[in-house]
Amino acid sequence: MGIVFNEKEMLFNLKTKSTSYMMGVYEGYLVHAYYGKRIEHEDSLTDALGFGAYRVKSFMARDFKEDGRSPGLCLESLPQEYAAFNSDIREPALHIQYDDGSAYSLLKYEGHKIYKGKKPLCGMPAVYCEEGDDVESIDITLADELKGLKVVLTYSVFSDYDAITRSVKVINESEGKMSVKKAMSASVDFTRSDFDMTSLYGAWAKERRPDKKALFHGTQRIESTRGSSSHNQNPFIAISSKDATDFAGEVYGFSLVYSGNFEAGASVDAYNETRVNIGINSFDFSWLLEPGEEFLTPEAVLVYSDAGFNGMSQRYHKLYRNRLCRGKYRDLSRPLLINNWEATYMSFDEEKLLSIAKKANEAGIELFVLDDGWFGKRNSDNSSLGDWFVNREKLPNGIDGLAKKINALGMKLGLWFEPEMISYDSELYRAHPDWCIHLKGRERLESRQQLILDLSRDEVTDYVIKAVSDVLSSANIEYVKWDMNRNMSEVGNEVLPPERQRELPHRYMLGLYRALETLTSRFPNVLFEGCSGGGGRFDPGMLYYSPQIWTSDNSDAIERLYIQEGTYTVYPPSAMGAHVAAVPNHQMGRTTPIATRGAVAMCGQFGYELDLNKLSEEELEQVKEQVKLYKEISPIIHSSEYSRIKSVYTDGYSAWQFKAEDGEHVILMMCNTLTHANPESDFVKMRNLDKDAMYKERFTGRCVRGEYLMNVGWQHTGRKDFEATFLIFEKMC
Ligand code: GLA
Numbered sequence: 192m193g194i195v196f197n198e199k200e201m202l203f204n205l206k207t208k209s210t211s212y213m214m215g216v217y218e219g220y221l222v223h224a225y226y227g228k229r230i231e232h233e234d235s236l237t238d239a240l241g242f243g244a245y246r247v248k249s250f251m252a253r254d255f256k257e258d259g260r261s262p263g264l265c266l267e268s269l270p271q272e273y274a275a276f277n278s279d280i281r282e283p284a285l286h287i288q289y290d291d292g293s294a295y296s297l298l299k300y301e302g303h304k305i306y307k308g309k310k311p312l313c314g315m316p317a318v319y320c321e322e323g324d325d326v327e328s329i330d331i332t333l334a335d336e337l338k339g340l341k342v343v344l345t346y347s348v349f350s351d352y353d354a355i356t357r358s359v360k361v362i363n364e365s366e367g368k369m370s371v372k373k374a375m376s377a378s379v380d381f382t383r384s385d386f387d388m389t390s391l392y393g394a395w396a397k398e399r400r401p402d403k404k405a406l407f408h409g410t411q412r413i414e415s416t417r418g419s420s421s422h423n424q425n426p427f428i429a430i431s432s433k434d435a436t437d438f439a440g441e442v443y444g445f446s447l448v449y450s451g452n453f454e455a456g457a458s459v460d461a462y463n464e465t466r467v468n469i470g471i472n473s474f475d476f477s478w479l480l481e482p483g484e485e486f487l488t489p490e491a492v493l494v495y496s497d498a499g500f501n502g503m504s505q506r507y508h509k510l511y512r513n514r515l516c517r518g519k520y521r522d523l524s525r526p527l528l529i530n531n532w533e534a535t536y537m538s539f540d541e542e543k544l545l546s547i548a549k550k551a552n553e554a555g556i557e558l559f560v561l562d563d564g565w566f567g568k569r570n571s572d573n574s575s576l577g578d579w580f581v582n583r584e585k586l587p588n589g590i591d592g593l594a595k596k597i598n599a600l601g602m603k604l605g606l607w608f609e610p611e612m613i614s615y616d617s618e619l620y621r622a623h624p625d626w627c628i629h630l631k632g633r634e635r636l637e638s639r640q641q642l643i644l645d646l647s648r649d650e651v652t653d654y655v656i657k658a659v660s661d662v663l664s665s666a667n668i669e670y671v672k673w674d675m676n677r678n679m680s681e682v683g684n685e686v687l688p689p690e691r692q693r694e695l696p697h698r699y700m701l702g703l704y705r706a707l708e709t710l711t712s713r714f715p716n717v718l719f720e721g722c723s724g725g726g727g728r729f730d731p732g733m734l735y736y737s738p739q740i741w742t743s744d745n746s747d748a749i750e751r752l753y754i755q756e757g758t759y760t761v762y763p764p765s766a767m768g769a770h771v772a773a774v775p776n777h778q779m780g781r782t783t784p785i786a787t788r789g790a791v792a793m794c795g796q797f798g799y800e801l802d803l804n805k806l807s808e809e810e811l812e813q814v815k816e817q818v819k820l821y822k823e824i825s826p827i828i829h830s831s832e833y834s835r836i837k838s839v840y841t842d843g844y845s846a847w848q849f850k851a852e853d854g855e856h857v858i859l860m861m862c863n864t865l866t867h868a869n870p871e872s873d874f875v876k877m878r879n880l881d882k883d884a885m886y887k888e889r890f891t892g893r894c895v896r897g898e899y900l901m902n903v904g905w906q907h908t909g910r911k912d913f914e915a916t917f918l919i920f921e922k923m924c
Pocket residue numbers: 532562563607674676722723724725741743744
């Protein structure tokens with residue numbers, strides 16, 4: 192049973208296999224009681240709940256008992272489950288402004304409903320459950336009677352995944368208007384503050400670098416205001432105990448299933464109590480609710496691990512791989528692809544493309560992806576986005592003609608789109624200059640020489656759906672790379688009324704999600720890969736529609752160690768597009784061995800992005816070997832349990848372990864950055880193996896007992912700069 196309600200004590204215990212999330216009703220308020228290791232009983236927390244509520248702290252507002260002297264309840268010293276802005280003047284989770292100008296809400300518990308399974312989140316991506324899953328949900332209704340405000344907190348408990356999802360519905364039941372200024376998806380109050388906060392910061396070509404900082408008295412917060420989750424921050428934070436390592440200690444993960452503006456942070460007050468909030472960014476946001484209207488937040492996913500950061504990552508990986516990603520390719524090995532972007536950029540014709548495809552086909556590659564430059568008059572960044580019709584000068588036989596030739600080789604064809612964008616120089620812009628996001632009277636600033644289509648408008652989203660559908664129906668296209676190469680500026684349009692203008696970024700996301708939902712269900716056999724200038728929108732929201740995302744435009748194997756390692760913090764290897772590119776690398780100018788490029792890329796969704804015609808015979812042989820090997824191991828990588836054993840950030844090299852779901856195979860990938868003379872001895876201790884089993888390593892032929900591999904380790908022997916070692920251990924019977 193996932194959710195237990197002790198009616199006598201008015202306590203809720205949301206139990207997963209190994210965690211408990213507890214709250215209770217105290218003097219009418221919904222109070223947070225506990226989150227952490229599983230607690231079996233729900234009978235001893237009543238006193239603990241109110242603990243502190245009557246504590247006299249200076250300068251805090253409270254009511255006084257009838258005698259006028261005994262201090263009454265003080266909300267500011269009570270751990271809240273979902274704090275509205277009121278006399279609790281800590282960072283709130285909810286901030287509503289009413290039409291009388293006031294912004295004070297007092298939420299009292301009204302009732303709850305527990306039910307099996309989980310409802311979908313209307314119009315937004317969310318974790319889901321399937322028949323047979325041990326999932327239970329609860330809707331808890333809170334209300335401010337005076338203001339006609341209702342708030343429904345929804346929690347779903349994924350027992351076997353050790354995860355809890357949360358979302359919030361705000362309902363205007365009053366006669367007047369109200370404005371949602373802030374509505375977090377999740378908020379948790381901790382009665383301690385000895386934590387660090389980890390986030391994933393970055394920029395184009397250097398995405399998702401873990402950043403761990405101690406909490407301080409005040410608010411530590413990350414956010415995106417770019418209209419996209421962004422390269423710069425990821426919608427995720429972890430709050431960890433001071434002693435947490437990769438393998439031990441307490442870590443709480445907060446991840447938001449959303450691809451737009453978000454905020455996440457932790458505020459510590461003077462009493463060392465911490466409030467963590469995550470949700471849509473409240474900066475530059477408001478949402479008008481007419482009487483009877485409601486606002487739904489995106490979903491937050493919370494996990495708790497007492498096995499350090501790897502424990503947290505493993506929980507997210509399993510849940511997101513199995514119950515966030517969807518579609519035909521969720522569980523399947525994906526076709527091994529070659530992409531022409533770094534091979535040709537926009538300068539290609541049919542003959543050139545076919546010559547790359549033929550060579551790739553000989554090497555066993557299964558899917559040819561035609562990237563940017565196939566449509567309109569697109570020969571550089573400055574034109575044609577929006578004109579999704581084929582450029583016959585480059586492809587005289589059209590996409591259909593190309594598809595037929597690619598299919599005749601025995602390969603699939605994939606196509607790049609950037610459907611959310613519009614170029615000044617495009618037929619679409621000439622026909623609909625008002626379709627881009629813009630502010631009347633202001634210059635429309637370009638980024639990568641393009642503007643953003645205003646998907647907050649239904650007719651614009653409908654155009655996007657139709658344009659992409661028309662191309663996909665016109666030829667046998669079996670893969671789509673959905674790109675998005677700029678962030679929002681001059682956020683506005685001339686359609687929404689002034690009081691709804693600040694709704695635009697979220698309305699845009701709802702439009703985008705509608706487009707993706709329609710297209711992925713209309714074309715269920717097409718594999719979608721997300722992209723945004725590489726990994727600028729690598730978030731759980733996009734993973735709901737595309738089971739893989741291009742991790743970064745940086746295809747240098749060494750830079751990829753940093754990027755992939757950071758990305759594994761939340762996202763599974765099955766979600767990460769990773770390609771072998773040419774050397775010297777186009778972003779870094781660095782030359783690394785093809786074996787290293789292969790080893791690093793095989794730790795994600797493997798592919799190539801170069802012209803194989805330019806490789807030597809010897810390199811081509813290696814490509815063939817890599818392709819063969821990856822086809823064999825992709826099921827292992829796909830559903831493996833990932834452990835970071837050595838971190839490129841702190842140990843100078845990476846050692847990543849991927850343990851197959853059935854435990855029969857274990858892959859260990861080690862890769863150096865720069866090495867030093869006279870290196871010290873170094874052993875890599877493997878994790879979670881069967882201690883009694885004997886493992887045979889394929890390439891060295893060595894047989895080693897599990898307990899030896901875990902306690903003594905495998906000697907790190909790679910001694911050259913940029914050298915990778917790829918090992919496959921098989922359990923012997
Ligand atoms: C973005 C993508 C690249 C490539 C180019 C094409 O930068 O991340 O992989 O598709 O666009 O313009």
